[in-house]
Amino acid sequence: MLPWKSIIQLQRQEGTPLYLQIVHTIIREVRNGHLTPGQKLPGTRYLADQLELNRKTVVLAYEELMAQDWIQILPSKGAFVADKLPVLTTAFFQNPYLQESRRSPGFSIPEIPALLGHHHPPPGLLKITDGSPDIRLAPMQSLYRHCRRIVEMGSGKKYLAYREVEGEGQLRNVLTTYLIATRGLNCTEEELLITRGSQMGLFLIFTLLLRSGGNVIVGETTYPVVEELVQYLGGKVLRVKVDQEGMVTEEVEALCAKHPITAIYLTPHHHYPTTVTLCAERRLRLLELSKRYRFAIVEDDYDYDYHYSSSPLLPLASLDNAGTVIYLGSFTKCIAPSVRIGYLIAPRKMIVALSNIRKIVDxxxxPVMERALSIMLSEGEVQAHIRKSVKIYRQRRDIFCQLLKKYFKDKIAFTKPSGGMAVWCTFQSDLPVDTFFTVAQKQGIWLEDARQWWSESRSMRLGFASLNEAEMEFGVKAMANILT
Amino acid sequence: MLPWKSIIQLQRQEGTPLYLQIVHTIIREVRNGHLTPGQKLPGTRYLADQLELNRKTVVLAYEELMAQDWIQILPSKGAFVADKLPVLTTAFFQNPYLQESRRSPGFSIPEIPALLGHHHPPPGLLKITDGSPDIRLAPMQSLYRHCRRIVEMGSGKKYLAYREVEGEGQLRNVLTTYLIATRGLNCTEEELLITRGSQMGLFLIFTLLLRSGGNVIVGETTYPVVEELVQYLGGKVLRVKVDQEGMVTEEVEALCAKHPITAIYLTPHHHYPTTVTLCAERRLRLLELSKRYRFAIVEDDYDYDYHYSSSPLLPLASLDNAGTVIYLGSFTKCIAPSVRIGYLIAPRKMIVALSNIRKIVDxxxxPVMERALSIMLSEGEVQAHIRKSVKIYRQRRDIFCQLLKKYFKDKIAFTKPSGGMAVWCTFQSDLPVDTFFTVAQKQGIWLEDARQWWSESRSMRLGFASLNEAEMEFGVKAMANILT
Incomplete structure (x- = not known):
């Protein structure tokens, strides 16, 4: 009898189920010729004993191997390696398993220097984001209850098929009504495209508008992924100053006079990362300029729902009478990042072009989740969730600002934001960026995406909405320990 | 009292809930000045009476209006238009609601002539696809049960956050094991990227490889979206003959000798649309050529799981020892099109570049659905579903081929496919393409995506897998009525 215990080495900590590990090993042994066609395999009881497993696990593995034609099971005789193996040709046996050369590509891959890459936080650290919602509050059980009900109903089966590229009609319908009511937008559902979060909206817009290059105006501080995207797509980024009232429109005008401008990207409510609101006068000025110079205003309204003191300023899109504003929103902030549903509003001609591109993208x-979301919007569940979280986040903002003052005293400057999920902080500190982030990790906190502004201005965008009181205290204390 | 019944005109057939229609109308009336700040609104009982609604609906509408600060409710006095309206400036009131000029864009939109657009079938017709699964069989309840369990567990909350761009680690892990076991692929999970269906895989691959243009070889008949994609991205399509053994490799070699080739796209198992399997000899030949001329083989293995007579030929990727094959698969065919999870396997360097692009795309x-799918793969649920559907589809293929013979007699030529979800049929008919499709719709059937081959060769790819016996009989009979 072969030394099965050493042949089949189970990794009990791994994600792969044990029975599949057995399946995998036996296939590998057949492939590399250690087990040959017709060879008898051990009985399930014996193998289970050797591997210290429940016999059912081995039975399951053998059934899977049989289903895949790797083994035959003969009644009262046992299991045997199949005579006719499910392989292509004998050439297969010469194919070295996990061969080294496979690992380097046999064709050339173009360089794409503009992309920053991405990092994932190590587990076990308190994550201080740049402003994410608290996923613990998200109405996910309700969302999946709706999904399940939809697929259970006969009439819901249609949502499992290939469907409209522009998004489910019902969602577009309800969402249009919702946006008219909450944001004063003047749009019809034909002017609305459902996307995978606003990220896909941005990708589609710029991939179309920058097809032959072009200049895009952004703030001197801005959402970094947009700069990355514009440059990747061959566009040129032009920066303007941002002050306490948002982007400085005089600088926008000066640029328009000098260069042809394809688009301007902004988050008027609230500026990313500094959280200031673009004032009404500048909003009107930008609309005028876009009309005169015929550029698109890409208005990313990522946290319109979160305002705490007064009513929010309505989006630029609600005042657009020249067809220059493209409006973006999403449910990642008001439900959870995993719910990848966003939308954009633009003149119909633009929507048609964007959805033609979207068809080849994904x-x-x-459709099931889009339908579920439309039900939650119709029934007011999303609205109720937003009302509830606004209350909680307002309180968290107040506590967070108190904690910053308590622990940093005069070593910090910030303005309490009137909305949103983050505070823009500037610190008095000489610490170099790498030291700060390394020490922070040792203290148990992970600061997301904050490196970019530290070196220049010792500033960071600190998200409070995802943290409860204890977490805020822990996080602020840890940072204060390092910085003061 | 105002004529409320004529002011609030409810559309009872529409998707928008009645209470939101009321909300929407009242906001509109406030905006256009018909209702002024401080004005008293009718009582809920009276309005419900006028509109023939349940009073609760009106109460809900007023609550929503109050939540949005459009109205105030004073105890024992009633509802009033709010004194301070949630609007930007008085300029807002000059903004014509749904103004005409909004409908044409105020900036120029680049032309993208390569894109075909998309069509959605009218309701009520029997849809004969080019080969979709039967969504009625899909294990969707189980999928959403898993989703709900995940979000209910404390440990599952993490799946609601921003996560790895490359896809959930557990899915990549289980899927790697599964692909090694079922397809003989030699890959690690670092060589695997989760995508939104294989469509996104194709988009990412070609958007990278064709960054500075390039030639892509496809079959003279091929999946049309790929030609569209390559041309949209600025690449050039070169076509080679396809015969009963798949793409003719001599023609591929001749092209390689003449032009620099960036990639070849193929569906060796089975060729789209003709359903032939690429023979073993040509597979090895293509691998040799790709190694010699350093081009990428984009192997789209969209229906590997569906083979009926013998074991399938293993993918080219399982024989790749030069790092030239990029392998694509998805769960849209083996579960349902709405489950937008696909994957691609490529050398690690390529995966890194592709996931950097994917980050800016969406x-x-x-993560919740990816985690749920990983559980279903671990527990063998997906595998069991595939085994079950293979049995059903095999039977449907046999019945469908019998029906074609029965109704078309000698007016049709086809080869019974050894796998997949569709039959490639060539008809004896003089009917022009438009007449055929118009009449087909009148007869109650919708033929998907079939126009492209009709004019040239009177051929069509007819999907049988999604149809039960009665539907097949109805569809084939209707087509025969028109064509014979």
């Missing part, structure tokens, strides 16, 4: 969204 | 997939 064909369509998830 | 940031990430749906």
């Amino acid at each position: 064909r369509q969204g998830d | 940031r990430q997939g749906d």
Whole structure:
């Protein structure tokens, strides 16, 4: 009898189920010729004993191997390696398993220097984001209850098929009504495209508008992924100053006089990362300029729902009478980042072009989830969730600002934001960026995406919405320990 | 009292809930000045009476209006238009609601002539696809049960956050094991990227490889979206003959000798649309050529799981020892099109570049669904579903081929496919393409995506897998009525 215990080495900590590990090993042994066609395999009881497993696990593995034609099971005789193996040709046996050369590509890969890459936080650290919602509050059980009900109903089966590229009609319908009511937008559902979060909206817009290059105006501080995107797509980024009232429109005008401008990207409510609101006068000025110079205003309204003191300023899109504003929103902030549903509003001609591109990017969204979301919007569940979280986040903002003052005293400067999920802080500190982030990790906190502004201005965008009181205290204390 | 019944005109057939229609109308009336700040609104009982609604609906509408600060409710006095309206400036009131000029864009939109657009079938017709699964069989309840369990567990909350761009680690892990076991692929999970269906995989691959243009070889008949994609991205399509053994490799070699080739796109198992399998000899030949001329083989293995007579030929990727094959698969065919989870396997360097691009396209997939799918793969649920559907589809293929013979007699030529979800049929008919499709719709059937081959060769790819016996009989009979 072969030394099965050493042949099949199970990794009990791994994500792969044990029975599949057995399946995998036996296939490998057949492939590399250690087990040959017709060879008898051990009985399930014996193997289970050797591997210290429940016999059912081995039975399951053998059934899987049989289903895949790797083994035959003969009644009262046992299991045997199949005579006719499910392989291509004998050439297969010469194919070295996990061969080294496979690991380097046999064709050339173009360089794409503009992309920053991405990092994932190590587990176990308190994550201080740049402003994410608290996923513990998200109405996910309700969302999946709706999804399940939809697929259970006969009439819901249609949502499992290939569907409209532009998104589910019902969601577009309800969402249009919702946006008219909450944001004063003047749009019809034909002017609305459902996307995978606003990220896909931005990708589609710029991939179309920058097809032959072009200049895009952004703030001197801005959402970094947009700069990355514009440069990747061959566009040129032009920066303007941002002050306490948002982007400085005089600088925008000066640029328009000098260069042809394709688009301007902004988050008027609230500026990313500094959280200031673009004032009404400048909003009107930008609309005028876009009309005169015929550029698109890409208005990313990522946290319109979160305002704490007064009513929010309505989006630029609600005042657009020249067809120059493209409006973006999403449910990642008001429900959870995993719910990848966003939307954009633009003149119909633009929507048609964007959805033609979207078709070749990923064909369509998830119709079941889109339908579920439309039900939650109709029934007011999303609205109720937003009302509830606004209350909680307002309180968290107040506590967070108190904690910053308590622990940093005069070593910090910030303005309490009137909305949103983050505070823009400037610190008095000489610490170099790498030291700060390394020490922070040792203290148990992970600061997301904050490196970019530290070196220049010792500033950081600190998200409070995802943290409860204890977490805020822990996080602020840890940072204060390092910086003061 | 105002004529409320004529002011609030409810559309009872529409998707928008009645209470939101009331909300929407009242906001509109406030905006256009018909209702002024401080004005008293009718009582809920009276309004419900006028509109023939349940009073609760009106109460809900007023609550929503109050939540949005459009109205105030004073105890024992009633509802009033708010004194301070939630609007930007008085300029707002001059903004014509749904103004005409909004409908044409105020900036120029680049032309993208390569894109075909998309069509959605009218309701009520029997849809004969080019080969879709039967969504009625899909294990969706189980999928959403898993989703709900994940979000209910404390440990599952993490799946609601921003996660790895490359896809959930557990899915990549289980999927790697699964692909090694079922397809003989030699890959690690670092060589695997989760995508939104294989469509996004194709988009990412070609957007990278064709960054500075390039030639892509496809079959003279091929999946049309790929030609569209390559041309949209600025690449050039070169076509080679396809015969009964798949793409003719001599023609591929001749092209390689003449032009620099960036990539070849093929569906060796089975060729789209003709359903032939690429023979073993040509597979090895293509691998040799790709190694010699350093081009990428984009192997789209969209229906590997569906083979009926013998074991399938293993993918080219399982024989790749030069790092030239990029392998694509998805769960849209084996579960349902709405489950937008696909994957691609490529050398690690390529995966890194592709996931950097993916980050700016849509940031990430749906982590909850990816986790749920990984559980279904671990527990063998997906595998069991595939085994079950293979049995059903095999039977349907046989019945469908019998029906074609029965109704078309000698007016049709086809080869019974050894796998897949569709039959490639060539008809004896003089009917022009438009007449055929118009009449087909009148007869109650919708033929998907079939126009492209009709004019040239009177051929069509007819999907049988999604149809039960009665539907097949109805569809084939209707087509025969028109064509014979």
